[in-house]
Each structure stands twice: as structure tokens, then as C-alpha cells.
């Protein structure tokens with residue numbers, strides 16, 4: 001069973017801006033230990049005023065802003081003051097997390113999910129290595145809505161423009177995961193060309209396999225998890241729906257590498273190629289594995305079989321309804337849709353909208 005507690009860090013913080021999306025939209029499932037860990041980390045961030053903080057907006061400058069197509073762009077923000085904290089290992093090890101960007105003219109803030117990447121010049125992207133956190137740079141993949149307030153504004157900002165951000169906020173905390181669980185995983189296949197790198201991760205405990213269902217920019221959750229410096233302690237099966245894979249730009253290469261090296265099994269649905277989760281429901285259902293039970297005490301075992309213990313669903317309201325039933329305002333709502341048909345329940349599905 002996946003225990004659920006509303007994230008007090010996110011719910012309890014003062015929120016001055018009408019951000020058009022609830023601070024509680026992505027409520028959290030937390031185990032008791034994870035609550036303590038997140039709270040402790042939260043206090044740490046509060047106390048370091050020079051560091052990225054949940055309490056105060058900190059100035060960053062735009063260090064890269066690149067359109068991918070008319071509707072999507074990359075944005076890299078660099079702190080004005082070098083950060084001391086490796087946010088990826090200190091805060092983000094067992095969480096999905098985001099930061100808020102403030103739009104000063106209309107006084108709203110929106111959440112964005114950093115990816116462990118940095119721009120190295122000439123439109124080249126690099127995955128952050130294990131002890132490298134790019135001195136606090138944050139890299140985002142963002143959709144620009146033609147009538148949207150903040151993403152449209154961000155897409156037009158020139159390099160060196162100053163923006164203010166705060167965070168990090170935990171959007172989902174993985175229960176039962178020991179942050180030091182990974183014994184070995186060679187991530188060089190993500191950083192260098194060549195197919196020879198082995199990435200057979202060894203863990204102390206049984207792998208925590210998960211299924212992820214993402215649509216559009218919801219894929220940032222899967223990419224954050226799959227690319228982060230502390231590798232996720234399990235395998236990921238990703239069902240991704242989008243217009244066309246090209247809208248990911250160079251991020252598509254990372255997906256392909258992860259797939260080639262067995263870190264991610266990708267099922268892609270591109271509407272421009274007339275593939276859709278809903279077009280052949282029986283076929284889609286046959287791809288979705290039913291849930292397995294996770295025993296956190298069980299020792300590591302080498303196994304070929306993918307045995308998911310959690311399904312995360314991230315996308316628009318309509319997409320979430322199809323896959324896992326509608327959310328009811330801030331509430332998760334009962335699990336319905338495709339996942340219910342494959343025996344998934346309220347205990348092992350989490351919706352992020």
C-alpha cells in the first residue's frame with residue numbers, strides 16, 4: 001500500500017500570488033519517514049537565505065532560452081549567487097520536485113519541473129553527472145500556450161534577463177525508497193556517445209518498478225526521474241502521449257538512450273501519426289501490466305520481469321480521466337479508466353495535474 005499524507009511543506013507555505021493553479025494541485029503521497037526527511041530538508045532550505053528557498057524569491061538570470069517549435073521551448077536559469085546545495089542529491093533524491101517562477105507584472109507564479117540538464121553552448125545539452133549540480137542551474141522544458149500568461153512571457157525573455165524563483169517543492173515523495181539504496185549504476189551512456197556502457201544497476205533492496213503515464217509536458221516528471229544523478233531505484237515503463245516526438249527536441253535522444261540501455265520501456269502515442277491510447281483500447285490494456293506488491297524488506301534480486309508497484313499519471317484533466325479517472329478538485333478521486341480495468345486501485349495510483 002502507498003501511504004498518503006498531504007504535503008505540509010507545500011500546503012503550509014504562505015502563498016501571495018494568485019497562480020491560477022492550486023498550490024495543492026499536486027498533492028503528495030508520503031511515508032512517515034519521508035515526511036520527516038522532507039520537513040528536515042525544508043527547514044534547511046528556509047535557513048539558507050542565499051540559497052534557493054521556499055520562503056523567499058531568489059534572483060536567477062536567463063542563461064539559455066531556445067524555441068523547439070512554435071509551442072515548446074527550453075529555458076535555463078542560472079543563480080546570480082553560486083549555490084552551495086546540490087539540490088539533486090540533497091532534496092530531489094527520492095522526490096519529484098518543482099520550483100515556482102514569478103511573473104512580476106501580473107503577480108502570478110507558476111510551477112515548473114527542472115530537468116538534470118545544462119546547456120553547454122551551441123545548443124548542446126549535457127546530463128548532470130553524479131557530483132555535479134551545475135552550480136545550481138535549473139533547466140526546463142516548457143509548453144507555451146498562445147493565451148497563457150507565464151509560459152508565453154518566459155518564452156520571450158532574452159539571455160541575462162533576471163527572473164525570481166522559489167522552491168524547491170516536493171510534488172511527490174516516493175515511499176519505501178532508501179536514498180542510499182543504489183549500489184552501482186554507470187550513467188555514462190547518458191553523457192557520452194557509444195553503446196558499450198553497462199547500466200545494470202544493483203540495489204540493496206528489491207527494485208521499485210513504476211509505470212508512468214504522461215501527456216505533453218507531463219513527460220518532465222518521467223525525465224526528471226529517469227535522468228537524475230541519483231538513479232531511480234527501479235525500472236520505469238513510460239506511456240507517453242504527444243502530438244509528435246519531435247516536440248521534445250533533443251530530449252527525445254535521452255528517451256531513446258534510456259530505452260536502449262534498458263532503463264526505460266517506452267510506449268509512444270503520437271496523435272499526428274494517429275496513434276492514441278484510446279484508438280485501440282484492448283491493445284492499450286494489453287500493454288499495461290497489472291500491479292505487483294512491493295516488499296521493502298526483500299533483498300535485491302536480478303530479474304527480467306517488470307513488476308510495477310506504483311502508477312503515476314501526469315497530464316491534462318482529460319488525459320488523467322482517461323487513464324485513471326477524474327480528479328475531484330484537489331482530491332485524487334477514485335481510480336477508474338484504463339488503470340482500473342487492469343486492477344490498479346486507489347492504493348497504488350497517483351495523479352499529478
Ligand SMILES: Cc1cc2nc3c(=O)[nH]c(=O)nc-3n(C[C@H](O)[C@H](O)[C@H](O)COP(=O)(O)OP(=O)(O)OC[C@H]3O[C@@H](n4cnc5c(N)ncnc54)[C@H](O)[C@@H]3O)c2cc1C
Nearest residue numbers: 098110111112113141142143145147148149150151217316
Ligand atoms: C508541480 C507542477 C509542475 C509543472 N511543471 C511544468 C513544466 O516543467 N513545464 C511546463 O510546461 N508546465 C509545467 N507545469 C504547468 C505550469 O505550471 C503552467 O500551468 C503552464 O505553464 C501554463 O501557465 P500559463 O500561465 O502559461 O498559462 P495560463 O494563463 O495558466 O493558461 C492559459 C491557457 O492554457 C491552458 N492550459 C494551461 N495549462 C494547461 C495544461 N497543463 N494543459 C492544457 N491546457 C492548459 C488553460 O486552460 C488556458 O486556456 C507544471 C505545473 C505544476 C502544478
